[in-house]
Amino acid sequence: MRTKIWVAAICLLLVFYLVVLVQRSVLLLTDANPVAKALGAALIVLPPIGAWAMLRELFFGVRMEKLASILEKEGGLPVDDLPRTPGGRIVREAADAEFLKYQREAEAAPEDWRSWFRLSCAYDAAGDRKRARSSMRDAIRLYRSAPAVG
Incomplete structure (x- = not known):
């Protein structure tokens, strides 16, 4: 259970970071400076990639836990x-x-x-x-x- 709490805490921190990154990207995109706009456009790509990676790892963990549970019930865990x-x-x-x-x-x-x-x-x-x-x-x-x- 402790592991799940830590995973949830890390995921919440990552979501917070991604939200802040989107906000900063939007601020840079609305700036008049073309360099700031380019930086904002580049940064706006990162949150979807981060969200995808987090979800992929979470689904991996859930599926792995499901298989472990099945093997445990069957007595097949190493x-x-x-x-x-x-x-x-x-x-x-x-x-x-x-x-x-x-x-x-x-x-x-x-x-x-x-x-x-x-x-x-x-x-x-x-x-x-x-x-x-x-x-x-x-x-x-x-x-x-x-x-x-x-």
Whole structure:
């Protein structure tokens, strides 16, 4: 719940920033100076991009949470029992060894969103955030394209 509160607070701050940016852009556009008008025109593009990025990340998080909830109910979430350093980081060698298990699972069942979800968790544990997000996007895509059950 704390995470959701922080996400909401950050989103509110971003929305406030975007509103202020729009206001400043409009002020610059109404200025008589052509340089100010050009700057205002350039700045007016940023708020829609920022809003799109924020919404994209929020939808990603909601969809990821939904898949995690389904896997939790099925008992299919990976167990977080990897050894950690005194600082709390996962021991890289242990994460790499565990990763191979989930990589094989995803290769054996490439159309199963569950295997891609678990592979994403393994990438994250191994510290590869870029591939973790890519695998999670694959899991979400596969889940959304699967025929509805029931």
